[in-house]
Amino acid sequence: MIYNFDFGAVLAYWPLLLEGVWTTLRLTLFSTVFGILVGAFCAVVRTGGPAWARWIVSLYVEFIRNTPLLVQSYFLIFGIASMGIRLPILLGAVIALTVNIGAYTTEIVRAGIESIHRGQLEAATCLGLSSTQTYLHVIIRPALERVYPALSSQYVLLMLASSIVSSVGVEELFGISNRIQSETYRNFEIFVVLGVIYLLLAVLVRSGFALLGLAIFPRRRTLGTPL
Amino acid sequence: MNSAYILSLLQGLWATVVLSVLTFLFGGLIGFMVGLARISPSWVISRGAATYIQVLQGLPLLVLMGLCFYGPSILGYNSLSPLVAATFALTLYSSAYLGEIWRGCIQAVAKPQWEAAECLGLSRWQRMRTVILPQALRIAVPPTVGFMVQIVKNTSIASLVVGYAELSYNAKIINNATFEPFLYFGIAALMYFAVCYPLSVQSRALERKLNVANR
Amino acid sequence: MSPIVELKDVHKSFGSLEVLKGVTFEVNKGEVAAIIGQSGSGKSTALRCMDRLETIQGGSMLICGHQLHDTDVDLKALRRDVGIVFQSYNLFPHLTVAQNIMLAPRMVKGMKQRDAREIADTVIAKVGLREKMDCYPEQLSGGQQQRVAIARSLAMEPKLMLFDEVTSALDPQLTGEVLRVMEQLAADGMTMILVTHEMAFARKVADRVIYMRDGKVHEMGSSDILRTPATPELAAFVSESAEH
Numbered sequence: 001m002i003y004n005f006d007f008g009a010v011l012a013y014w015p016l017l018l019e020g021v022w023t024t025l026r027l028t029l030f031s032t033v034f035g036i037l038v039g040a041f042c043a044v045v046r047t048g049g050p051a052w053a054r055w056i057v058s059l060y061v062e063f064i065r066n067t068p069l070l071v072q073s074y075f076l077i078f079g080i081a082s083m084g085i086r087l088p089i090l091l092g093a094v095i096a097l098t099v100n101i102g103a104y105t106t107e108i109v110r111a112g113i114e115s116i117h118r119g120q121l122e123a124a125t126c127l128g129l130s131s132t133q134t135y136l137h138v139i140i141r142p143a144l145e146r147v148y149p150a151l152s153s154q155y156v157l158l159m160l161a162s163s164i165v166s167s168v169g170v171e172e173l174f175g176i177s178n179r180i181q182s183e184t185y186r187n188f189e190i191f192v193v194l195g196v197i198y199l200l201l202a203v204l205v206r207s208g209f210a211l212l213g214l215a216i217f218p219r220r221r222t223l224g225t226p227l
Numbered sequence: 228m229n230s231a232y233i234l235s236l237l238q239g240l241w242a243t244v245v246l247s248v249l250t251f252l253f254g255g256l257i258g259f260m261v262g263l264a265r266i267s268p269s270w271v272i273s274r275g276a277a278t279y280i281q282v283l284q285g286l287p288l289l290v291l292m293g294l295c296f297y298g299p300s301i302l303g304y305n306s307l308s309p310l311v312a313a314t315f316a317l318t319l320y321s322s323a324y325l326g327e328i329w330r331g332c333i334q335a336v337a338k339p340q341w342e343a344a345e346c347l348g349l350s351r352w353q354r355m356r357t358v359i360l361p362q363a364l365r366i367a368v369p370p371t372v373g374f375m376v377q378i379v380k381n382t383s384i385a386s387l388v389v390g391y392a393e394l395s396y397n398a399k400i401i402n403n404a405t406f407e408p409f410l411y412f413g414i415a416a417l418m419y420f421a422v423c424y425p426l427s428v429q430s431r432a433l434e435r436k437l438n439v440a441n442r
Numbered sequence: 443m444s445p446i447v448e449l450k451d452v453h454k455s456f457g458s459l460e461v462l463k464g465v466t467f468e469v470n471k472g473e474v475a476a477i478i479g480q481s482g483s484g485k486s487t488a489l490r491c492m493d494r495l496e497t498i499q500g501g502s503m504l505i506c507g508h509q510l511h512d513t514d515v516d517l518k519a520l521r522r523d524v525g526i527v528f529q530s531y532n533l534f535p536h537l538t539v540a541q542n543i544m545l546a547p548r549m550v551k552g553m554k555q556r557d558a559r560e561i562a563d564t565v566i567a568k569v570g571l572r573e574k575m576d577c578y579p580e581q582l583s584g585g586q587q588q589r590v591a592i593a594r595s596l597a598m599e600p601k602l603m604l605f606d607e608v609t610s611a612l613d614p615q616l617t618g619e620v621l622r623v624m625e626q627l628a629a630d631g632m633t634m635i636l637v638t639h640e641m642a643f644a645r646k647v648a649d650r651v652i653y654m655r656d657g658k659v660h661e662m663g664s665s666d667i668l669r670t671p672a673t674p675e676l677a678a679f680v681s682e683s684a685e686h
């Protein structure tokens with residue numbers, strides 16, 4: 001039996017695919033920004049906060065890291081809807097993805113903070129820096145620079161995993177392809193096309209992070225070595 | 228809360244465990260070969276393995292599920308059952324990650340060990356089997372146990388494209404009937420947690436032990 | 443002349459381990475004091491107490507007009523007046539030399555970038571590393587890093603500089619370049635307290651030598667006590683040090 005591939009039928013829907021790509025990128029961008037904020041904040045609390053706050057953060061981190069994103073999305077998005085709150089679906093998706101990636105970011109940044117030598121803090125104290133200044137300039141910044149490669153990989157995974165929120169009705173790249181599927185019945189071709197697009201997106205996001213790294217870490221730009 | 232629903236969730240949990248175990252077995256087997264291929268002295272083989280890893284790590288699992296589900300039928304085979312298709316996709320996916328983890332472990336075995344084994348006149352495979360792998364295995368256990376957590380969580384994706392009735396699938400069905408998302412997805416989440424958390428704790432404990440032993 | 447540093451019967455314990463068992467000494471403005479003694483005798487602890495990195499449990503400590511046992515001692519003001527340099531240079535690895543030096547003047551004194559840069563230029567010249575301003579710490583040798591650490595402290599224009607074995611981690615030839623910087627500082631009239639194993643250096647620049655033993659000041663005097671010790675313990679310590 002010979003199967004006739006028909007990629008043309010799928011590619012004819014390129015405006016729709018492009019729309020999906022755009023949504024996926026926006027989802028990724030917003031979740032990245034909020035995820036890093038949440039993660040950095042929680043990491044600071046986890047390493048230097050009061051005992052009860054540390055406990056809450058580790059509960060959050062453990063719970064998120066030991067349950068699937070899919071169930072977290074169902075829980076949050078269907079749950080919020082069941083309370084009668086109507087959120088724009090994209091906002092719901094960004095919340096679910098942020099809650100998820102925030103926990104992974106917390107762990108990565110925490111490892112970075114713990115790798116900062118005690119002598120660094122002592123030097124900052126002796127120079128008279130306040131604890132906020134010390135955190136910002138002597139702890140968080142080098143910690144982020146040190147774990148930046150790990151963070152980049154995690155956020156590429158986030159972009160790929162954002163396909164999961166299609167299951168709660170978000171029409172990002174994967175979700176929007178359902179429409180093409182129901183109109184063309186070219187299931188296999190659609191998945192091949194999706195695969196290629198996601199591979200390209202992964203390269204794009206990775207390069208984006210590499211460029212951003214050069215922009216925000218002058219030391220890396222000058223020396224090119226990991227901190 | 229309805230006991231029939233709880234039973235259905237437990238059945239889902241069992242299906243999740245079955246799929247996880249199958250994935251770990253097959254994924255581990257192929258991942259081991261990928262890891263070895265990755266450090267092969269032959270440029271073609273190692274490059275091939277690297278490409279395999281790169282491609283699989285650049286695809287969403289959801290897309291891989293679709294490819295494995297619809298792929299065989301265009302080759303003229305009957306379409307696969309949800310369990311087979313899901314195992315197939317998860318095996319490929321996990322093999323890439325496990326291959327990369329284990330490559331790291333093998334290469335972490337100190338160079339002098341390789342050289343010492345070479346001086347003894349052992350063949351490459353003998354060196355690998357008698358000197359390198361036993362040591363690499365020790366380092367590999369904690370991250371491998373850690374990756375099991377990823378496998379268990381990833382099995383939830385099998386509920387989507389291929390429609391394998393595991394825990395999150397059953398939870399979704401129940402929610403469609405009851406509209407109590409916090410309750411039933413909450414219970415499902417706790418069930419995942421009950422499987423994953425002990426593995427996470429174990430992985431960390433093993434890692435700590437290893438770090439102490441290496442000091 | 444009134445003392446700028448005044449320790450009276452200072453006691454400090456870590457848990458049940460008493461490390462300082464009543465330490466008393468003074469240092470006047472413009473003086474260089476060298477603290478010597480076996481390792482574990484409490485030299486670093488005494489120094490760290492002077493910058494309030496450790497709190498003392500008994501006695502009194504007056505540093506640049508700040509009473510350290512007061513609970514409401516103004517730490518920010520204290521640390522403006524006191525600079526401290528450790529054996530490990532603790533430069534910030536993600537900042538250039540210039541940024542390392544300018545960080546505290548900008549953050550703590552709220553200086554403008556331009557004014558901070560001016561100060562940085564002045565202090566980096568003092569340690570002779572003008573051409574390294576835009577390097578990162580890892581691009582420098584140990585001796586150069588230690589000189590930058592000294593410059594970083596000087597940028598806060600302290601009244602008192604504390605040095606804790608700043609050359610112990612360095613090769614002999616790198617040690618020399620750091621000691622020369624400290625010697626110049628002393629000549630410029632900076633008040634300095636240094637913990638050191640460099641007996642020759644102590645003999646040369648110290649106005650006052652403090653020999654600590656087992657948490658107490660065992661013998662103290664001008665640098666002459668290194669030539670003619672009064673106690674057999676210091677005599678033994680000096681001859682021991684000479685052997686190395």
Ligand SMILES: Nc1ncnc2c1ncn2[C@@H]1O[C@H](COP(=O)(O)OP(=O)(O)O)[C@@H](O)[C@H]1O
Pocket residue numbers: 456459461479480481482483484485486487488
């Ligand atoms: N933070 C600390 N906690 C507990 N013990 C300490 C601490 N710092 C120093 N010590 C102990 O205090 C004693 C004196 O240490 P130190 O002041 O560093 O001596 P020195 O600098 O003369 O070698 C040592 O026995 C040391 O182990």
Ligand SMILES: [Mg+2]
Pocket residue numbers: 485486487607
């Ligand atoms: Mg010491």
